[in-house]
Amino acid sequence: MKAINDFVAQFNANIPLDESRIVRNRNRYYLLSKKLKHQVPKGFFYAGAYLGAVKGASFFPSFLLLSMIAERKANKLVVDKKTAWLFICGRDIFKQGILKGNNLKKGDYTLILNEHNECLGFGKVMHNLREESDANKVVVKNILDIGDFLRREKRQSRRQQRSSRLQGSDRKPHKPTHK
Amino acid sequence: MPNTKFLLAQLGSYLLMSGKEFFVNRYKKLGWTYKEVKLKQAIRINTMNANRDTVASRLESLGIVLEKIPFLEDGYWIRKSKFSVGATAEYLLGLYSIQEAAAQIPVTLFTELEDKTVLDACASPGGKTVQLANLMNNSGTIVALELKQRKMFALANQLERSRVTNTAVYNMDAKEATNLNMKFDRVLLDVPCSGNPVTDKGWFSKRTIEDVHRNARRQRQILTEAAKVTKDGGEIVYATCSLEPEENELNIDWAIGALNVKVEEINCHGEKGLTTVFGKELDRSIEKCRRIWPEQTQGFFVCKLGKQVG
Numbered sequence: 001m002k003a004i005n006d007f008v009a010q011f012n013a014n015i016p017l018d019e020s021r022i023v024r025n026r027n028r029y030y031l032l033s034k035k036l037k038h039q040v041p042k043g044f045f046y047a048g049a050y051l052g053a054v055k056g057a058s059f060f061p062s063f064l065l066l067s068m069i070a071e072r073k074a075n076k077l078v079v080d081k082k083t084a085w086l087f088i089c090g091r092d093i094f095k096q097g098i099l100k101g102n103n104l105k106k107g108d109y110t111l112i113l114n115e116h117n118e119c120l121g122f123g124k125v126m127h128n129l130r131e132e133s134d135a136n137k138v139v140v141k142n143i144l145d146i147g148d149f150l151r152r153e154k155r156q157s158r159r160q161q162r163s164s165r166l167q168g169s170d171r172k173p174h175k176p177t178h179k
Numbered sequence: 180m181p182n183t184k185f186l187l188a189q190l191g192s193y194l195l196m197s198g199k200e201f202f203v204n205r206y207k208k209l210g211w212t213y214k215e216v217k218l219k220q221a222i223r224i225n226t227m228n229a230n231r232d233t234v235a236s237r238l239e240s241l242g243i244v245l246e247k248i249p250f251l252e253d254g255y256w257i258r259k260s261k262f263s264v265g266a267t268a269e270y271l272l273g274l275y276s277i278q279e280a281a282a283q284i285p286v287t288l289f290t291e292l293e294d295k296t297v298l299d300a301c302a303s304p305g306g307k308t309v310q311l312a313n314l315m316n317n318s319g320t321i322v323a324l325e326l327k328q329r330k331m332f333a334l335a336n337q338l339e340r341s342r343v344t345n346t347a348v349y350n351m352d353a354k355e356a357t358n359l360n361m362k363f364d365r366v367l368l369d370v371p372c373s374g375n376p377v378t379d380k381g382w383f384s385k386r387t388i389e390d391v392h393r394n395a396r397r398q399r400q401i402l403t404e405a406a407k408v409t410k411d412g413g414e415i416v417y418a419t420c421s422l423e424p425e426e427n428e429l430n431i432d433w434a435i436g437a438l439n440v441k442v443e444e445i446n447c448h449g450e451k452g453l454t455t456v457f458g459k460e461l462d463r464s465i466e467k468c469r470r471i472w473p474e475q476t477q478g479f480f481v482c483k484l485g486k487q488v489g
Contacts, residue, residue, distance in 0.1 A: 033345060039296065039320050040347040041359055046335040047347035062339055088268055118272050146271040149340050156332045164329075 003059040004029060004051055010109040011122070013074030017051075028053045063119070063146060066111060070119035075110040077101040077140065084114040088147040093123065096135035104129050110140060121145030197387035202376075206422065209453060216377050216473040220257040221248060221280040222264060223306075225341055227313045229274040237269055250448035253313075254283045273341040278306040279378075281448075281471050281479035285369060285418040286310040288445050288483050292319070295364040299323040300353035300405060303330035305337035307369055312343040321346040322361065324353050353401045362410045370398045372419035372426050375478035395425040399433060406438040409486040415440065418481045422472070424456040427480035431468060432461040440484040442467045452482065 001019055008015055021037055023030050025044065032040075032048035040047060049068075052061040070076065079087065083097025093112065104110055108125040123140040132139055203213040222245075224231045231253060235245055242261055248254035257264055264270060265277055286307050289297075292315045299308045302323035311321055323346055325334055331350055338346055351358070353368075373394050376382040398419070405415050417434075419426050431452070434440055442464040452468030454461045468482035 031344075033320075036320055036345065036347060039361065040322060041361070043349065044347045045331050045350050046338060049344040050335070050339050064339060064342060064344070067342070084268060088271065114268065118268075120268070120272075146268070146340075149271050149336055150266060153333065153336060160329045 001029075003054050004065070007052070007059045007061055007065075008069055011069055011074040011111060012108075013069050013072055015068055015072055021048075022051070023047070027055060061122075061144070063121075063149075066122060066144075067119045070111050070113060070117075075101075075104055075108055076113055077104070077110050078113045078115065078117070079120075081115060084112075084120055087112055087120055087123075087142060088145050090142055090145060090147055090151075092138040092142050093140035094135065095129070095132055095137055095139045098129070098139070102129045109143075112140070112145070121148075199383035201388070202383060202386070205457075208457060209424065211422075211472045213376075214473075216477075218279070218377055218477055219475070220264065221278060221283070222255050222257065222275045223251070223278045223283050223310060224253045224255070224275045225273055225309065225313050226253055227316055228272070228342055234269060234274045237274075238264075238267070241267060243267075248280050248283075251280065251283050251287070254278075254280055256280065271340065276306055276309055276337075276341060278310070279477055281476035282306065282369075282418075282420070283310065284447050284449075284469075284471075284479070285367060285416045285481050286314060288416050288447060288481065289314070289365050289367075289414055292365065294319040296361070297321045297365040297367065298356065298361075298363040298405070298408060299367045299369075300356060300401060301325070301369050301371055302348065303327065303334045305334040307367060308334070308346060309337060309341040309343055311367065312338075312341070312345055315345060317343065317345045319345060322359060322363070323348045324351045324356065326350070326352045354397075354404050356404045356408045359408070361408065362413075363408055364410055364413050366405045366409050366413065366415045368398075368401060368405050368415060368417045370401050370417070370419055370426075372398070372421035373423055375420055375422050375473065377473040377477040378420065391421070391423045391425050394421070395423075395430055398426055398430050402430065402434050403438060406434075406440055406486060411486055411488040413486045414443070415484040415486065416481065417484060418479065420477055420479055422478040422480075424453060427470065428453045428456055428461055428465050428468065429459075431465055431482055431484070434484065435462050435464065438484075439487050441487060443483040443485045445469060445481070445483050447481070448476075449479070449481070452480075 021032050029051040030048045036048050049064050050062045051065045078100035079097045104125045105128050111122050112120045121144045123142050127139050206213050224234045244259035245255040246258045302308045303325040308323045373391050449469030449471040451466040454466050471479040
């Protein structure tokens with residue numbers, strides 16, 4: 001729980017999470033609705049709103065948590081269409097792509113929003129935005145963006161291919177198809 | 180020493196009961212002339228995350244040409260797109276899901292989903308789980324089961340991307356659903372099946388009638404377990420993407436006699452279920468099922484079963 005609160009605080013934000021409904025499953029945190037908490041048995045793989053995972057000393061947020069922060073007062077930058085696309089592709093943000101939110105300072109963490117105010121991820125501010133005059137300078141370093149959904153699928157499928165090669169399971173014929 | 184005669188007989192029956200000609204003949208006897216169908220990619224707008232028209236116009240502004248699917252409220256075919264619709268910001272934000280048109284039908288057949296307790300018995304890759312959450316407006320509870328460990332991460336990613344918050348996922352066989360000690364108002368059985376030649380180009384060369392029978396047996400086991408965990412008066416939607424009657428009408432005919440369920444009327448795309456299969460007369464109520472021969476969509480079968488009181 002502390003890991004989540006500390007992470008949220010980095011954005012100068014505060015979200016009221018009901019601690020009694022947060023469940024830790026291995027290194028992952030989930031926020032369950034009252035009904036879900038009451039009804040479902042233990043031993044789940046995934047449940048409710050996934051908040052993020054702790055790996056070593058670091059907290060890796062989910063995009064649901066980032067969206068929850070984005071709904072409240074927090075460090076945010078709204079970027080233009082082209083910058084939003086490049087950010088999703090893993091790129092950093094140049095000053096010229098920022099449409100709204102120029103008062104962040106070097107070292108701040110900020111959410112990156114598109115023109116529709118949808119949260120695309122977050123990054124770390126590299127220069128005081130108000131003082132930076134070079135439009136072609138990277139001002140926000142990409143830390144996490146929604147393109148990660150595609151990248152992680154590739155990582156997972158590579159991992160599965162490796163493990164199925166080791167187990168020889170890809171040789172089994174006539175498995176039932178699933179839609 | 181292997182019995183050569185026996186092996187030759189086995190090989191003979193394998194050759195007779197498999198292959199394109201064998202299956203195409205079966206379809207003809209069931210009333211459908213086989214033809215190759217080019218599958219159209221389809222999407223479904225997640226209306227719990229965004230307004231339908233807004234998402235459609237955002238996609239059109241990207242140069243994606245959409246065509247409304249006439250028999251689905253939130254479904255669109257992709258008529259033209261210069262890039263993958265699985266790599267847009269709108270997709271990654273969970274505003275829509277990629278889901279074949281026929282596969283969007285089963286979830287829409289349930290009545291009153293909000294605040295209900297729902298079992299999605301064979302959930303991966305999660306398209307229908309997200310659709311359920313969408314129609315439930317993230318209320319109530321969905322329990323999603325998936326047997327294969329390797330499919331669990333993809334299912335979880337799908338739920339996170341689509342901002343589903345009412346679902347618990349278990350790595351569990353649908354045949355063991357009673358171990359959950361829960362009763363459900365609604366049960367979705369999108370059961371593992373033999374598939375069909377539209378979605379799998381090598382289908383004819385790898386499927387045999389024995390595969391079909393094996394899948395049908397497994398589906399009956401899942402149906403049996405589903406009936407046990409469904410509340411009296413609850414609903415079970417059974418769906419396959421198989422064209423084989425053993426996995427469809429014949430299984431439902433068996434379920435009517437064995438499981439205290441009855442087939443309920445549904446109003447959706449597709450033809451009436453077959454009540455005569457290779458000369459065998461089935462329960463008349465099976466015509467309330469829907470069989471979708473490949474044409475605008477892949478092949479599909481769907482029906483709704485009501486769990487009877489007592």
